[in-house]
Amino acid sequence: xxxxxSLLLLSVMFVFCxxxxxxxxxxxxxxxxxxxxxxxxxxxxxxxxxxxxxMRFQLNDSGSAEWASPLSNVKDPSLxxxxxxxxxxxxxxxxxxxxxxxxxxxxxxxxxxxxxxDRNGSKLYLDRVDDYSPVDSQxxxxxxxxxxxxxxx
Numbered sequence: 001x002x003x004x005x006s007l008l009l010l011s012v013m014f015v016f017c018x019x020x021x022x023x024x025x026x027x028x029x030x031x032x033x034x035x036x037x038x039x040x041x042x043x044x045x046x047x048x049x050x051x052x053x054x055m056r057f058q059l060n061d062s063g064s065a066e067w068a069s070p071l072s073n074v075k076d077p078s079l080x081x082x083x084x085x086x087x088x089x090x091x092x093x094x095x096x097x098x099x100x101x102x103x104x105x106x107x108x109x110x111x112x113x114x115x116x117x118d119r120n121g122s123k124l125y126l127d128r129v130d131d132y133s134p135v136d137s138q139x140x141x142x143x144x145x146x147x148x149x150x151x152x153x
């Protein structure tokens with residue numbers, strides 16, 4: 001009888017161990033934006049800046065996350081006080097990014113293995129990647145400078 005109870009308890013503990021992390025291993029890894037659907041139009045860049053530069057991060061099994069800024073190959077986001085964490089709640093992947101005095105919470109859904117951020121009907125699709133796509137930092141800075149000149153900057 002003791003063996004049966006022990007095996008039953010062991011089985012229950014094993015099941016809790018498998019489900020306790022809430023499926024985090026399914027989402028752990030590097031993610032970056034690949035495309036956006038806006039009013040039925042699919043785009044992969046905005047004003048010459050690739051979407052994969054605008055949103056990229058790594059989700060860790062522990063629940064921590066590493067936010068990769070557009071110029072992450074130039075400077076470390078943590079030096080600016082940027083920290084991030086994530087969790088799974090109600091079937092959604094919730095990413096929280098803390099930047100100095102600002103807290104941003106971004107909710108993603110899983111659509112066929114892609115993370116999807118839906119904002120007012122426009123959908124941003126992120127794919128899991130082994131390594132982030134290369135970034136031409138100077139081209140990005142030039143694009144941002146172009147925005148400034150458009151508005152008198």
